[in-house]
Amino acid sequence: MKILALIVCVLLMALGPAHAQTAFKIVTASERGTYIQIGRDLAKWAAQPAKIDLEVLPSKGSSENVQRLRFEPGVKLALVQSDVYQAFVDQAVGGNAAAGRLITPLRVVLPLYNEEIYFVTRADSPLTYIHELKDKKINVGPVGSGTALSATTLYRLMFGSALPEANASYLSNEDALLKLTGDKSLDAVIVVAGQPAKLFAEMKPEARKYIKLLKLDANAKETERAVATYFPATIRTASYPNWMSEDVPTLSVKAFLVTYNYGNESTLTSLKQFAEAFCANFDTLQAEGHPKWKEVQLDMPALGKGWKYFAPMERTLRNCMAQRTRAVPAAMQAPVKKDCSQQEKVLGLCRM
Template identity: 55%
Template sequence: MKNLILSTLLMAGMLCHAPAAVAAVEYKIVTASARGTYIKIGQDLAQFVAPSADIKLDAQPSAGSAENVRRLRYEPGVKLALVQSDVYQSFLDIAAGGNAEARAMIRPLRVIMPLYNEEIYFIVRADSERNFIHEIKNARINAGESGSGTALTSATLYRLMFGEPMPDAKASFLSNEEALAKLVTDKTIDVVAVVAGQPAKLLVDMKPESRKLIKLLKFDPNHASSEAALKTYFAATVRASNYPNLLTADLPGLAVKAFLVTYDFQLKDTESHLRNLARSLCQNFQSLQEKGHPKWREVELALPDLGRGWFYYAPTAREIRACIAGETKPGTPVKSPAVKACPQQERILGLCK
């Protein structure tokens, strides 16, 4: 009996001194539509990158980049966001113009790394006389959901090309699905703007009969209105191989850059987890390109110079630069951490009172 009691006490003592299992910290990344590219990119990060950094990453849908900036700044648990370059730049420009709310939101945000170009699609009815993007002036345009990166991109591109805001009376801010339904049924919309990296699920899922109902507009880089657009956006090719039910040939188009963004976190635990995430991103980059969304194959593991007012998050930048320099070998274990008139652009970003 004495031996039994002694053995029990010894076992209890060993259990008390056994190291506790370290639970993965729970973080959120805000993306965009559940049918878009951003959410798949977020899910890829959650599957192939986050576990090695002891992070349980939840990829959450959202209205898009403008909402993501706000949620990253203010919503507890959101540590990462996918943001379009023109949305980020718009917040910076508005902040520089004296808008205190925009300044409060954008000033503490930091870039982890640039990702890829997202294609900008303008969709019209198949029988429309419009064939080029520069022909959308004064059309009834669904710019994308209010608060989304698509809406900001549509408004910015329109202003750049035509030197004036998109007419409020002719602009709508419905979801892609709602807008496409109106485009082909009651015809109260002439153009639907969509921003999504190809292959975009919304277009991939379309049936062959769709070709009789809708078409994509082409971008003419030689048109007079295109020069201003190309100062902010990039020429791109929409590949027919991605949308065989919709296209018979490649289409010249436009694109906007996507960025992986975080906050300038100073808490040591958060900083440590994000640093490990960056290290894991580097080490698992090949897996992302081989097993993740096809857009990962367009991403370069690099930290190019950013625009004025943009800054990298220093802890993750150090990890990525060390990895690029070969100081972190692939396969190295990642250690667990311990009231005036409100302009259209500002309305879309949700900065109006």
């Protein structure tokens, strides 16, 4: 009996790892945003085939994601806006030790898509254009969110000074929209989300009685300063047919999939398998995932100064990309504590 029990034990030990799922986490953004849907797509079509149980976690947004990726156990992946990542890099280069500790060990997996920036005001507001927001009361999103960083950075770029704290509020999107249309103590609410965003897609036709979107004026001098960092975009009527009657020009920011510079062999193996599965199922992601996947290119362009790809996943992805290219006929190939600045505050560095 002892021999039989030993044989069974050995067999179970041998079979166990073959069926075991590696447990990872990815931090995204709000439950009603685009990031969390992208995270769920990755869990289904990249993590599962790689035998990874990827838990998709909501968060305040990109700034919080950087910190959770750096310090929270189990968090191996994060979705981060390009301007947030760059802001941490800039703070580190400028001598902020806390920012350096956060951003230096992080690595880019892949650039994804551009996220639209929504400048929401009341339907009866006299405001029409984004550059008319100077000195207005604006909700920039929760402290620690990518939206707060984008909103405050944009204001500073466009108007040459920080948004006065007396004019800034840091409410969630939902709470801010209620204040905007309720007690009217806000002039505008800024939201960053890839279209179609659940927050706006679920609005009823009556929404047009209460809110409208401000437009980007390509000829405004403020716009010229903004597009040095952000990208022109269009919020399409097709994304929100219930309440939008015309396309609205706006600005956008790039989303990135980010990880840590891991050295543990087990983690490296799992992340390389994740990269292989992502590449192998990329067509499925584009066909069946969130519409934003259709804007993602399976490409690894040069990154900005201070940014680095995660080398093990980069090699895996580049090899897979090369194989995909060879498989397509040539004719079909597509070409320290101190007074905090507003930027440090929204990045969550003041407490560090």
